[in-house]
Amino acid sequence: MTDTILEASGVIMRFGGLTAVRDVNLTVNSGEIVGLIGPNGAGKTTFFNCLTGLYVPTEGTVKYKGTVLPPKPHLVTKAGIARTFQNIRLFANMTVLENVLVGRHTRTKEGLLSAIIRGPGYHRAEAASRARAMELLEFTGLASKAEHLARNLPYGEQRKLEIARALASDPGLLLLDEPTAGMNPQETRATEELVFAIRDQGIAVLVIEHDMRFIFNLCDRVAVLVQGEKLVEGTSEVVQSDERVIAAYIGTPFEGAPGDEELAEVEAAEASAEASTAADAVTSTSSKEDDR
Numbered sequence: 001m002t003d004t005i006l007e008a009s010g011v012i013m014r015f016g017g018l019t020a021v022r023d024v025n026l027t028v029n030s031g032e033i034v035g036l037i038g039p040n041g042a043g044k045t046t047f048f049n050c051l052t053g054l055y056v057p058t059e060g061t062v063k064y065k066g067t068v069l070p071p072k073p074h075l076v077t078k079a080g081i082a083r084t085f086q087n088i089r090l091f092a093n094m095t096v097l098e099n100v101l102v103g104r105h106t107r108t109k110e111g112l113l114s115a116i117i118r119g120p121g122y123h124r125a126e127a128a129s130r131a132r133a134m135e136l137l138e139f140t141g142l143a144s145k146a147e148h149l150a151r152n153l154p155y156g157e158q159r160k161l162e163i164a165r166a167l168a169s170d171p172g173l174l175l176l177d178e179p180t181a182g183m184n185p186q187e188t189r190a191t192e193e194l195v196f197a198i199r200d201q202g203i204a205v206l207v208i209e210h211d212m213r214f215i216f217n218l219c220d221r222v223a224v225l226v227q228g229e230k231l232v233e234g235t236s237e238v239v240q241s242d243e244r245v246i247a248a249y250i251g252t253p254f255e256g257a258p259g260d261e262e263l264a265e266v267e268a269a270e271a272s273a274e275a276s277t278a279a280d281a282v283t284s285t286s287s288k289e290d291d292r
């Protein structure tokens, strides 16, 4: 039996005259990894923002485990949905461990302020949180960097840290917005394994990504957004051979897999191109709520 844990119905998001998301229905069932793909500007991040309370959809509803979600990010987190951001948001001048502890605050009495100022109450009550945070750093492969400042981590590890921080809120559903952007091929593969491991812990995953190999390896189901509309949805096999998807998004059909070497070359070139822009995007975290 499958339980639907996320149910978005008729979601429309308009910005003035622009309709960024057009009547999108999407469900995620427990135990599933669902992919969301589509060209730049298709409305993927906007849709995530509608799911997580950053935006209040112009129309439509979003239910998590049968209950309509409150339109406030911290309440959505509390309800059980955690996310990462396309543009990494970490506390650059806090340590890796502290960043994860901040992610934990929705589940502790002590709260955010206490996590930041580390008063006496913090040291007692947060011992369990620290243990959990360290566990998550082990899980994501960052334990040896626990005391490093977030801003000193390489880009790929910052993305992992965002995942660790999201997991710290004990979500039932994790939303990942381009988790492998700027990663090298090894890191991308490690992230694939990490997402499987997350799913195996009973957390459903909805993931936006441009790396098609990553998406089609990983996902039980893939939905394609084009100009705000859900064009196609189905298994990886169905979606990657759909004529409209090929025409609208991919450009070339997936005929056989390229050799590993060839892929490594292409990916390395892509990664280095992205890395040069990544350096600018690193770790400014603020309370801005207009993430894109």
Ligand SMILES: Nc1ncnc2c1ncn2[C@@H]1O[C@H](COP(=O)(O)OP(=O)(O)O)[C@@H](O)[C@H]1O
Pocket: 015, 018, 020, 038, 039, 040, 041, 042, 043, 044, 045, 046, 047, 290, 292
């Ligand atoms: N806060 C906003 N105000 C106005 N337009 C926005 C806003 N956020 C996104 N958009 C527009 O919505 C469209 C979809 O953007 P986005 O969701 O970021 O696409 P994707 O993540 O698929 O690349 C784009 O045309 C973008 O410019």
Ligand SMILES: [Mg+2]
Pocket: 044, 045, 046, 086, 292
């Ligand atoms: Mg986006």
